[in-house]
Amino acid sequence: MDAHACRRCARKTINECRTYFCASEARPSRGVWIHTIYENNAFASQAYEILQNDQVGRYMIASRELQAGEEIVTEMPFIVGPKACTYPLCLSCYTPWPPGSDDKPLCSRCGWLVCGKDCENAPQHKDYECQVFAQVNEKFNVNSVLDGNYENGVSQLECITPLRLLLESEKNVERWNKEVKDMEAHNEIRCQKTQWKSDHVNIVDYLRKRLKLDRFSEEYIQTACGILEINTFEVRTAKGFSARGLYPTVALMNHSCVSNTSHSISPIDYRIRLRTTLKIPAGGELYASYTHSLLPTMLRREHLLEGKHFACACPRCSDPTELGTHMSSLKCNKCDNGIVLPLDSLDSESIWRCTHCDFSTNGQAVRKVFRVIQAEVDAAEAISGADGADAIYAREAVIKKYRSVLHPHHAFLSMLRHSLTQMYGRIDEYLLDDLPDVVLEHKVDMCRLLLQILDIVEPGYSRIRGMTLYELHAPLLFLAKGQWNAGVIDEARLKSKMIEAANILKEAATILSLESSDTAEGQIGLIAKESIVQLEQSINDL
Secondary structure (H helix, E strand, C coil), rough: CCCCCCCCCCCCCCCCCCCCCCCCCCCHHHHHHHHECCCCCCCCCHEEEEECCCCCEEEEEECCCCCCCCCCEEECCCCEEEECCCCCCCCCCEEECCCCECCCCCCCCCECCCCCCHHHCCCCCCCCHHHHHHHHHHCCHHHHHHCCCCCCCCHHHHHHHHHHHHHHHHHHHHHHHHHHHHCCCCCHCCHHHHHHHHHHHHHHHHHHHHHHCCCHHHHHHHHHHHHHHHHCCEEEEECCCEEEECCHHHHHCCCCCCCCCEEEEEECCCEEEEEEEEEECCCCCEEECCCCCCCCCHHHHHHHHHHHCCCCCCCCHHHCCEEEEECCCCCCCCCCCCCCEEEECCCCCCCCECCCCCEEEEHHHHHHHHHHEEEHHHCCCHHCCCHHHHHHHHHHHHHHCCCCEEEECCCHHHHHHHHHHHHHHHCCCCCCCCCCCCHHHHHHHHHHHHHHHHHCCCCCCCCCHHHHHHHHHHHHHHHHHHHHHHCCCCCCHHHHHHHHHHHHHHHHHHHHHHCCCCCCCHHHHHHHHHHHHHHHHHHHHH
């Protein structure tokens, strides 16, 4: 993926090379650019153009004014395969393997992990690695999985997705040459990392020596590994499991921690649909976010530097207050109203200082605090709704523990609230019909607080905003009904509150209906549309 860094001098930091693009900077005259419209998509000439510069490579702009929610491009993946450091899984449908304690199916041709005949004969396995393994009689080491020692992933599975990419480069030469081979791999940076050495053993040597694929050079294989590391998107299967897909056109977008696009990937055929979340003027750059929006700046930048090999200096990262959201800010423990902020949010070693008193600390100390809290947040987030009320208790406990340390809008608290807004009303013991008013009001407050933050860091028609709006409308209706039944409000006030909830539900439906109907969010969008009809009928009957 392209990034806020010079791709031609990738070893330079963002501060050393100012040729990257940012929405706030003026562009050079049009005559400097190499202009290419890719013809692989029917909508290319209508919605977007790809521009290229000798200094920064390729990026994507709107070819005309685009409205919020407008589809920009739809694209099938070049390849799909297991993620790096993956758990043991079926090589076709990516479900965990073995399917059961007494069921340990293997492919009858190659002896690798599948979950049955259908997956054994699926093209993504049968037409790719299966043929290679069978030809050289390379079997999967089942015992390495059955002993349960795969906390850091299964090394033998590391080769699968790179192998599929290499084989597809031979099967689909035209698309490889036109779209994939020149994608950023950051070999100059990666070769200095420990992952490069690991890839050399688990992938390069394994393919060239064990699988007899020495027709692929070491450099070619490492480039394939880099393309996958930098450019793939996470995909979800129909059963909810993770894999990764390579989408060459969508991957051309530059990164911003406040993006103006959103993508949806079908769990059936893995087709990606890219759309706008905001109105974008003709010539405006299209941005994606390569990291989670509900993370503090320090952790977002670390993730991007480690995984994508660039130091982000977007407007959000450059602002110590994170555009006024205070998603990185700490409460001062030396005074009552002080907020502790970094003097330079682009410097991980920067001094952090209170806005109201003389308290200060250093970036390293803040990173230690973040590391401790992040571990507790991750542990709480690992408890799923299937575990019942414990999932709620764990998240609420972390919020309570750190509310005196973190700004109320802090990213860690926002992340936990996001989960809680989806759990209250959906978990046994906490179903909507069972929630007392105080808990309904708590859910409303969390939704509204989260929406305030999302208006800035994920504005417009973003998926998370649509889901939060959907979660907000129901407790508002329950509270209104309870107040009317108790005689606290009259019929006119009840109708006003119902209209407010209906408007919120309409906005949620507008956003979620943009999602593919075979995704969970898309299904909720359909439910929201049906609910609007019923709700409006109830309002009219008052």
